[in-house]
Amino acid sequence: MPSVVFLRGVNVGGANLCRPAELAKQLGEFGVVNIGAVGTFVVRENVSESALRAAIAKKLPFKCEIMICPARDILKLAAKDPYARQRSGPEITRFVNVLHKRLRAPPPLPLSLPSDDDWLLKIIAIQDQFVLGLYRRQMKAIGYLGKIEKLLGVPATTRNWNTIEKVAKILRAAQPKLKNQEQRKQSLR
Numbered sequence: 001m002p003s004v005v006f007l008r009g010v011n012v013g014g015a016n017l018c019r020p021a022e023l024a025k026q027l028g029e030f031g032v033v034n035i036g037a038v039g040t041f042v043v044r045e046n047v048s049e050s051a052l053r054a055a056i057a058k059k060l061p062f063k064c065e066i067m068i069c070p071a072r073d074i075l076k077l078a079a080k081d082p083y084a085r086q087r088s089g090p091e092i093t094r095f096v097n098v099l100h101k102r103l104r105a106p107p108p109l110p111l112s113l114p115s116d117d118d119w120l121l122k123i124i125a126i127q128d129q130f131v132l133g134l135y136r137r138q139m140k141a142i143g144y145l146g147k148i149e150k151l152l153g154v155p156a157t158t159r160n161w162n163t164i165e166k167v168a169k170i171l172r173a174a175q176p177k178l179k180n181q182e183q184r185k186q187s188l189r
Helices: 020-028 048-057 071-079 141-150 160-186
Strands: 001-005 032-035 040-043 066-071 092-099 111-113 119-129 131-138 157-160
Touching: 001 048, 001 071, 020 032, 020 040, 020 048, 020 157, 032 071, 032 160, 040 160, 048 066, 066 092, 071 160, 092 141, 092 160, 111 141, 119 141, 131 141, 141 157, 157 160
Parallel strands: none
Antiparallel strands: 001 040, 001 066, 032 040, 092 131, 092 157, 111 119, 119 131
């Protein structure tokens, strides 16, 4: 099954430097497409999570959390348009935290930090291993992003909603090709 990979803490603040485009080429056997500079990849080939995780870890010169999601989960998330009823504008950023694993007991939502009345960060939904939220474009808000994984007790990596939409677009474009490949495999059996 196709999947999406999110690396945590890559190319942030001058640490854990890597070249995602080069990494995607090195993982070409899996049909990897690089999305941006912080370690987001679409994996078009059917490969087990354990094999994919091992191949990526072997290519990286440092250890980092590797979050792997089935493509269908990203497509399901993007199809719901979770931000349709939320405030938007140049002063607000829509984000998704990708968790290392699903939460057993999500907190009550919405969750606003530091407070409901004067929020800088607001978690609006949790779906599968995705935490959806908004933050105000203020320096203090960045500190609250780091507190999310402490509050939830699970490693997480943050991506802009625009990145998730781009990933979903690539996955939707690949679907007819993937279905044809699957049908050919079925007919050979």
